[in-house]
Amino acid sequence: MIGYILRRFGAAVLVLFAISVLVFLIFFATPGVDPAARIAGKNADPATLEQVRASFGFDQPLPVQYLMMMKHLFVSHDLTSFVNRGTLVIPQIMDAVPVTLSLVVGAAVIWMVLGVAMGTLAGAMRGTLVDPLVMLLGVFGVSLPVYWLGEVVNLVTQKELHDSVFSWVPPLGYVPLSQSPGQWALHLLLPWLTLALLYAGIYARLLRGELIQALNEDYVRTARAKGLSERRILIRHALRCSLIPIVSLFGLDFGALVGGAALLTEVVFGLPGVGKLTYQALQNLDLPVIMGTVLYAAFFVVLANAVVDVLYARLDPRVRRA
Amino acid sequence: MPDQPILEVDDLRVRFRTGGGHFTAVDGLSFSVRPGEVLGVVGESGSGKSVSMLGVLGLIRTPNAEISGKVVFRGRDLLALKDREMRAVRGREIAMIFQDPMTALTPVYTVGWQIAEQIRAHERISKREARDRAVRLLDEVGIPAPGKRVDSYPHEFSGGMRQRVVIAMALSCNPGLLIADEPTTALDVTTQAQILDLMRRLRTDHGSAIVMITHDMGVVSEIADEVLVMYGGRAVERGARRDVFHAPRHPYTWGLLDSVPRVGGPRVRRLPTIPGTPGASAGGCPFADRCTHRHAACEEVPALTGGSGHLDACWLPEEGRERIRRGDRSGPEASPARQSARAADEER
Numbered sequence: 001m002i003g004y005i006l007r008r009f010g011a012a013v014l015v016l017f018a019i020s021v022l023v024f025l026i027f028f029a030t031p032g033v034d035p036a037a038r039i040a041g042k043n044a045d046p047a048t049l050e051q052v053r054a055s056f057g058f059d060q061p062l063p064v065q066y067l068m069m070m071k072h073l074f075v076s077h078d079l080t081s082f083v084n085r086g087t088l089v090i091p092q093i094m095d096a097v098p099v100t101l102s103l104v105v106g107a108a109v110i111w112m113v114l115g116v117a118m119g120t121l122a123g124a125m126r127g128t129l130v131d132p133l134v135m136l137l138g139v140f141g142v143s144l145p146v147y148w149l150g151e152v153v154n155l156v157t158q159k160e161l162h163d164s165v166f167s168w169v170p171p172l173g174y175v176p177l178s179q180s181p182g183q184w185a186l187h188l189l190l191p192w193l194t195l196a197l198l199y200a201g202i203y204a205r206l207l208r209g210e211l212i213q214a215l216n217e218d219y220v221r222t223a224r225a226k227g228l229s230e231r232r233i234l235i236r237h238a239l240r241c242s243l244i245p246i247v248s249l250f251g252l253d254f255g256a257l258v259g260g261a262a263l264l265t266e267v268v269f270g271l272p273g274v275g276k277l278t279y280q281a282l283q284n285l286d287l288p289v290i291m292g293t294v295l296y297a298a299f300f301v302v303l304a305n306a307v308v309d310v311l312y313a314r315l316d317p318r319v320r321r322a
Numbered sequence: 323m324p325d326q327p328i329l330e331v332d333d334l335r336v337r338f339r340t341g342g343g344h345f346t347a348v349d350g351l352s353f354s355v356r357p358g359e360v361l362g363v364v365g366e367s368g369s370g371k372s373v374s375m376l377g378v379l380g381l382i383r384t385p386n387a388e389i390s391g392k393v394v395f396r397g398r399d400l401l402a403l404k405d406r407e408m409r410a411v412r413g414r415e416i417a418m419i420f421q422d423p424m425t426a427l428t429p430v431y432t433v434g435w436q437i438a439e440q441i442r443a444h445e446r447i448s449k450r451e452a453r454d455r456a457v458r459l460l461d462e463v464g465i466p467a468p469g470k471r472v473d474s475y476p477h478e479f480s481g482g483m484r485q486r487v488v489i490a491m492a493l494s495c496n497p498g499l500l501i502a503d504e505p506t507t508a509l510d511v512t513t514q515a516q517i518l519d520l521m522r523r524l525r526t527d528h529g530s531a532i533v534m535i536t537h538d539m540g541v542v543s544e545i546a547d548e549v550l551v552m553y554g555g556r557a558v559e560r561g562a563r564r565d566v567f568h569a570p571r572h573p574y575t576w577g578l579l580d581s582v583p584r585v586g587g588p589r590v591r592r593l594p595t596i597p598g599t600p601g602a603s604a605g606g607c608p609f610a611d612r613c614t615h616r617h618a619a620c621e622e623v624p625a626l627t628g629g630s631g632h633l634d635a636c637w638l639p640e641e642g643r644e645r646i647r648r649g650d651r652s653g654p655e656a657s658p659a660r661q662s663a664r665a666a667d668e669e670r
């Protein structure tokens with residue numbers, strides 16, 4: 001198992017290296033484009049252009065340029081956004097990460113609990129009215145666009161009913177966990193629920209299907225012949241095996257969301273996370289920030305994948321030797 | 323009272339409600355098993371062997387099934403037991419193993435864990451003790467290095483070894499009756515023989531009665547004391563192995579016996595098969611549509627009757643069945659033409 005973990009993370013590091021080279025090449029070595037002009041932004045004066053050329057070593061060979069870039073990113077942390085009047089890129093990303101992590105982790109907990117509970121209930125109660133009812137609820141969650149749902153939630157809680165039922169809802173925005181855990185949770189509650197609703201529906205549906213399939217497996221018949229209780233058969237045997245594909249899906253979704261896919265939720269609820277940062281940078285064509293967030297996103301997606309694979313191996317002994 | 327049956331099934335019926343109407347999978351089946359005895363239940367696929375045994379254990383779970391009759395095990399009617407009482411019987415007093423050892427175990431737990439789970443479902447013993455017993459059981463069924471293999475996962479065993487694990491698990495609570503549903507069908511011939519050997523040995527050591535379900539007369543001849551031949555959900559012949567093999571009475575049994583390669587005889591590529599497709603004929607004798615001896619009387623369902631423990635359900639005259647059998651279905655030995663055809667087959 002330890003060997004497997006080491007191998008898996010070794011592979012992740014290699015993938016990250018490859019991605020960084022690729023991103024570097026796209027941004028700095030696209031033929032026919034002057035990278036200095038792109039980094040300096042539209043209408044930059046010659047002095048700025050000269051400064052950019054020097055700091056990124058554009059007169060040097062490509063491998064040196066790559067190393068200088070990585071130094072700016074990971075060693076001196078002084079990659080600068082010229083479009084945005086010289087703000088440093090890395091601190092911006094570092095400020096945004098906790099916001100996105102708070103949003104996604106909280107939502108993930110809610111959607112996993114909800115999704116597993118709903119899926120198990122529906123799968124175990126198949127043939128009764130509970131199953132279609134729960135699934136209808138799931139379809140409802142899946143079919144609402146996050147952006148629209150967020151706007152409606154805001155309209156109701158911030159305007160229409162803010163003076164009565166929802167007077168406890170704080171204004172949009174983010175409060176750091178270190179500053180006030182209570183306010184942190186309160187500010188994030190509605191974003192969490194909004195984001196979780198979509199995924200809970202998908203996960204419930206998927207788990208129900210897996211569970212129904214598992215309950216028809218031979219090993220469940222064996223478990224019954226052993227004289228185990230239905231409850232134990234459901235949870236320890238059928239559900240335990242059904243969770244394996246759920247976990248791998250979860251890793252992918254989680255990685256993508258932390259990597260910036262929670263953009264819409266962040267924008268609607270005014271949360272200054274990585275998604276929102278990328279969104280703004282794209283609007284201004286702020287190349288250094290875009291590059292920073294792309295690398296950051298790649299890091300989380302790859303990391304999440306590696307974690308999932310390790311978890312998967314813990315859950316499913318059959319993949320450990322692969 | 324050693325001759326008191328441990329299991330007595332009386333007029334068991336299982337009907338499934340299907341899309342259009344009803345399908346009777348088991349139609350008035352009666353048999354009994356004495357302690358330590360091996361009953362071979364044989365018949366083509368679809369003849370209701372599995373369904374009847376699942377019915378005995380209360381493992382038919384679809385709400386579309388109607389089950390009636392009496393299943394008396396050690397003096398209690400199992401069909402009348404509550405769920406919880408039935409669970410205490412399953413796995414402890416009656417164990418059941420299934421055809422495909424590759425899928426019969428939960429893939430995510432070690433075999434030791436799964437054996438211990440069964441023991442601990444029925445007995446109050448510590449995890450440690452349950453594990454020790456699992457090691458002993460694995461040793462007993464011939465798993466090499468059981469102390470190490472107890473922590474292996476099902477996928478780390480071959481098919482034959484996995485079936486041994488399944489057998490070890492079934493025996494973990496010393497059941498009075500073991501129902502084995504085609505335990506060797508999914509295995510290759512050599513492994514089949516080893517598993518049958520093992521079951522014969524365990525039967526002597528543990529004294530469990532065994533119901534051995536199979537579609538293979540060869541398996542029955544190797545292990546059974548009593549034989550029950552099923553067709554279309556009904557018993558068509560029942561008796562001691564010697565009688566059924568040496569003086570088979572029912573045309574369906576004749577067909578089954580003719581389609582078995584003779585032990586020690588030359589290997590044939592193509593065995594004679596029973597003509598027609600399996601399935602009970604509507605009304606009358608269930609075998610009528612495929613029977614070459616069908617006559618007017620067969621419009622009525624023949625009852626299972628006979629003397630001295632050898633019964634059959636057929637309207638043919640009591641006497642002279644062997645002559646009727648040879649009459650128009652000459653056995654492979656009797657026909658020289660067939661012998662040369664077989665020799666030709668052998669050459670190829």
Ligand SMILES: Nc1ncnc2c1ncn2[C@@H]1O[C@H](COP(=O)(O)OP(=O)(O)O)[C@@H](O)[C@H]1O
Binds near residue numbers: 367374
């Ligand atoms: N749940 C079910 N619903 C409807 N028909 C069933 C069901 N289970 C089994 N049957 C039918 O019962 C018949 C007997 O099946 P089975 O006992 O499995 O035969 P076998 O002798 O091969 O073990 C088959 O024709 C099968 O299609």
Ligand code: SF4
Binds near residue numbers: 617
């Ligand atoms: S009762 Fe008639 S149809 Fe049925 S097996 Fe006997 S001879 Fe054949």
Ligand SMILES: [Mg+2]
Binds near residue numbers: 368371372373503
């Ligand atoms: Mg069967």
